Amino acid sequence: MAREHRAVLLCAFTVFTSLVVGVEERQRGDECADLNNATWQEYRQQRFKLQVQYLLLTRRNMDCAQMFNQESLSETQQQQQQQQQQQQPSYFNVSRPTTVIVHGYRVTGRKPSWVKQLARALLRAQDVNVLAVDWVYGASFAYNLVVEDYKEVAVQISILINQLQQHGCKLESFHFIGISLGAHVAGFVGTLFDGKIGRITALDPAGPMFKGADTFDRLDPSDALFVDAIHTDSDYFGISIPVGHVDFFLNGGKDQTGCARSLFPSMYGYVICDHMRALHVYMSALNGSCAMVGIPCSSYEDFLKGRCLDCDVFKGTCPTIGLSANSGIVVSPVPREQQLFLLTTSSPPFCSRHFLLQLEVSPLDKSAEVEVTLTTGNLRTERRLRLQTDTTVYRTVLSHPVALCEIDSIKLKNTGARFYRQSEIHVRSVCLSEFPSLRREEPLCVNNIHVRRGAPWSHDFVQVCGSF
Structure with a gap:
């Protein structure tokens, strides 16, 4: 308005x-x-x-x-x-x-x-x-x-x-x-x-x-x-x-x-x-x-x-x-x-952790859209990325209330529809790292993923804070 x-x-x-x-x-x-x-x-x-x-x-x-x-x-x-x-x-x-x-x-x-x-x-x-x-x-x-x-x-x-x-x-x-x-x-x-x-x-x-x-x-x-x-x-x-x-x-x-x-x-x-x-x-x-x-x-x-x-x-x-x-x-x-x-959350205490998400895909024939979801218990963070035919590496910052080592899972979903018609996306790697890093943790990475429309992909992380 x-x-x-x-x-x-x-x-x-x-x-x-x-x-x-x-x-x-x-x-x-x-x-x-x-x-x-x-x-x-x-x-x-x-x-x-x-x-x-x-x-x-x-x-x-x-x-x-x-x-x-x-x-x-x-x-x-x-x-x-x-x-x-x-x-x-x-x-x-x-x-x-x-x-x-x-x-x-x-x-x-x-x-x-x-x-x-x-x-x-x-x-x-x-x-x-x-x-x-x-x-x-x-x-x-x-x-x-x-x-x-x-x-x-x-x-x-x-x-x-x-x-x-x-x-x-x-x-x-x-x-x-x-x-x-x-x-x-x-x-x-x-x-x-x-x-x-x-x-x-x-x-x-x-x-x-x-x-x-x-x-x-x-x-x-x-x-x-x-x-x-x-x-x-x-x-x-x-x-x-x-x-x-x-x-x-x-x-x-x-x-x-x-x-x-x-x-x-x-x-x-x-x-x-x-x-x-x-x-x-x-x-x-x-x-x-x-x-x-x-x-x-x-x-x-x-x-x-x-x-x-x-x-x-x-x-x-x-x-x-x-x-x-x-x-x-x-x-x-x-x-x-x-x-x-x-970045902050919508309610007290408002504080959140910052993460760099880096997504590398194989060259696309058509544009696409991917929804990325981080989950910890009942906490969810979502971010949508629009993928183009002339780019293969995407970087974006998102926030999540807990530390990197506390994230339970990551999910990728091909949400492309009328204007984003790529039916399958080959993700070479998806990496998540926290910044600014106090303990210099290694990024969480998963490689070689195929994400089809209507078939979300997810991966569970098994880790304990302080084990790095």
């Missing part, structure tokens, strides 16, 4: 949902703090133009956020000196690193429900102060007006950072995580501090009104000591160009597996599923259940054709999504604007 149609649907969705947004939730007394909602009526009356506040979560109050401001800092200092507990103590600890979460554009004025989920995932992974920036009032409804204000939000955040510095925090101890437009807010904070803050992680940084912007006006590698970005919707709401030291383009950075390609299954799935996938993948990566590794390559097409199989530009250590220092890169200085590609 055309970009314009998608934009119209988004506007319609905005108007509908804004009618049911309730009055903003405010903190009273010692209740747990929360982000605000902004109503359409308030927006029309211009009661709120720009309001920035901060929520604090730590391992001591993971389930009950505190409001945080200059008074919180003074209160913390007094409590440390006097050890008085007359008021609720601030849990901010200047000796720990601080992670700052910056949400993006809020199309309906509703508070982002995922902020506390991300904060908890971060706190389970490391002992830090988490500050969530609430600028919902300034981030809602009219996107072009929101973009006009994003630098002012960054200025207000920088004032707080200056105050925290005065209380002993170091610039290099700050890690900003910006989602969509929030990534450019974080980038301008970095600009205000001459790129000396520690790290900025951009989760599908916003594209509209930023794709052609100068680096001063958008996120770029000079905004922090290290900038990493995850791209999942670069053809619509995300940006299509590299903006960090390393940029992970998941499934090419555009269409994500499991997201609806049509309006009918789900309004959410069609409008913003791709855009929000970066956030969900990042939260999943924080639990460390599996590594999400990016492979440097000049384009997604070259990656899929098996032309990029190693990480030599990083001296062999492939960057990973998550909290590893510099994404696991050990070379210095860290290269800039490195495009990294990886």
Whole structure:
């Protein structure tokens, strides 16, 4: 569907949902703090133009956020000196690193429900102060007006950072995580501090009104000591160009597996599923259940054709999504604007292994089509290859959730029909190898196969991981 149609649907969705947004939730007394909602009526009356506040979560109050401001800092200092507990103590600890979460554009004025989920995932992974920036009032409804204000939000955040510095925090101890437009807010904070803050992680940084912007006006590698970005919707709401030291383009950075390609299954799935996938993948990566590794390559097409199989530009250590220092890169200085590609699954934990499939066939009289299926238990990966009369060797990259040594079987099926009439295909060899290879396994190869239409061929592998 055309970009314009998608934009119209988004506007319609905005108007509908804004009618049911309730009055903003405010903190009273010692209740747990929360982000605000902004109503359409308030927006029309211009009661709120720009309001920035901060929520604090730590391992001591993971389930009950505190409001945080200059008074919180003074209160913390007094409590440390006097050890008085007359008021609720601030849990901010200047000796720990601080992670700052910056949400993006809020199309309906509703508070982002995922902020506390991300904060908890971060706190389970490391002992830090988490500050969530609430600028919902300034981030809602009219996107072009929101973009006009994003630098002012960054200025207000920088004032707080200056105050925290005065209380002993170091610039290099700050890690900003910006989602969509929030990534450019974080980038301008970095600009205000001459790129000396520690790290900025951009989760599908916003594209509209930023794709052609100068680096001063958008996120770029000079905004922090290290900038990493995850791209999942670069053809619509995300940006299509590299903006960090390393940029992970998941499934090419555009269409994500499991997201609806049509309006009918789900309004959410069609409008913003791709855009929000970066956030969900990042939260999943924080639990460390599996590594999400990016492979440097000049384009997604070259990656899929098996032309990029190693990480030599990083001296062999492939960057990973998550909290590893510099994404696991050990070379210095860290290269800039490195495009990294990886394939994911459609559901958590999203991580998958990359395999190079090489198929060599005897010369064909007619074109053909072969379906390749990898199976492990109830896990299946399928890929179709179109074979031509002028080519005998085919290379393609596919993904599968388990390691090479855990694959149970491979199946080839001649699916050629009306336009692919080769009745029998002689496969000289089919080889499967995992990359990047940590244990240097030998490829799994099967030779001399005849695949007829209507008679699939399969081969079972008998192996044990660690036996290589």
